[in-house]
């Protein structure tokens with residue numbers, strides 16, 4: 001039975017939500033393995049649009065058990081809002097499971113993220129969802145986990161300990177108002193009651209699923225180039241979106257993975273600060289942004305857009321070990337006379353096909369493009385490769401050749417059925 005991982009191959013928002021929803025048709029477990037409510041995954045089906053931040057997109061399928069695994073960080077205020085919105089849309093959360101080892105993003109994490117981002121110097125352009133501070137506390141071993149939440153005394157002790165460290169920073173470094181431990185303990189004890197029915201030992205749940213040969217699909221958040229170690233540090237998130245992060249985040253051993261899907265847009269987008277060699281700041285960029293409705297699912301920010309960067313995509317394929325590619329938003333590229341794809345960087349006086357992850361060095365890289373002929377007609381009604389214009393097929397072929405990974409899914413619209421299975 002497949003144990004598949006869906007990984008963002010670029011800087012996030014590659015339409016992982018749509019691809020997970022499609023692949024979840026043949027999964028029993030859909031497992032979020034990293035990140036927190038910084039993620040925004042969209043699924044459009046039967047005329048309804050669902051937005052997910054923490055809850056796995058696979059939950060829309062009634063046969064799926066949706067798991068928030070220990071590698072995820074969870075903001076319970078955000079979770080409560082998301083759960084209510086999904087219930088309002090008629091989605092049952094009975095099949096949700098939440099790991100005991102999940103770290104909580106607390107109000108002081110969000111506050112610290114906002115205060116830090118308010119400083120101009122060193123700004124990352126985060127989603128201000130408290131992600132960096134939560135993972136920092138996890139690594140500093142003062143974090144609060146779901147397991148701590150379930151016993152009041154344990155919760156109280158953890159909250160008091162962490163606020164002894166975080167409150168002085170809030171007050172003295174940023175001049176902001178410290179948080180009251182008692183109010184926080186009270187509020188979070190309330191959340192404990194809300195999530196108690198879902199809590200379980202996720203590594204054990206998934207080990208049992210493996211023994212029973214159940215198909216498992218792991219849902220990535222963010223993208224490879226936002227990985228804390230392999231992305232464009234410091235303009236990255238604080239977790240591991242890469243495929244290896246799926247093992248760390250779930251407890252599933254690396255040798256159990258059978259399929260690693262890379263999801264890539266037919267062009268590139270990025271939200272927040274940081275180098276972006278193929279960025280377009282002209283009319284072409286505006287046109288792609290408008291056609292692709294490139295505004296953030298989580299923050300509503302306009303996304304930066306640019307041509308497809310094959311150097312970066314090939315790097316992502318090698319770092320993750322992609323066994324298949326899903327190319328998404330291909331429909332957005334209809335109507336351009338020519339399309340550019342970046343096949344090398346000019347860097348320090350020479351050309352290279354190797355991605356440059358060091359942010360200041362990447363900022364100095366100039367893209368080397370090849371131009372490919374575009375196609376005029378809209379393709380959102382195409383359902384097979386043969387129906388695509390020849391130039392669209394040639395564009396896909398160019399990606400496959402360069403990256404060395406077969407394209408097995410092509411998305412030509414946001415709806416579930418606007419998909420070509422190769």
Ligand code: GDP
Nearest residue numbers: 013014015016017040041042329411412413414
């Ligand atoms: P994720 O974070 O990777 O799940 O991606 P997002 O949901 O943040 O962003 C992808 C956006 O593109 C969403 O609004 C989707 O509904 C939309 N979308 C997905 N696939 C396609 C496609 O093939 N064509 C177009 N035009 N839009 C798509």
Ligand code: IMO
Nearest residue numbers: 012013038039040126127221222236237271272
């Ligand atoms: P999905 O799962 C796109 C970006 C932020 C910022 C950097 C750090 O929808 O693809 P953070 O809040 O994580 O500390 O911000 O990472 N970022 C994303 N960009 N899609 C996402 O998630 C992102 N999650 C974080 O814009 O540049």
Ligand code: MG
Nearest residue numbers: 013040041297
């Ligand atoms: Mg998104």
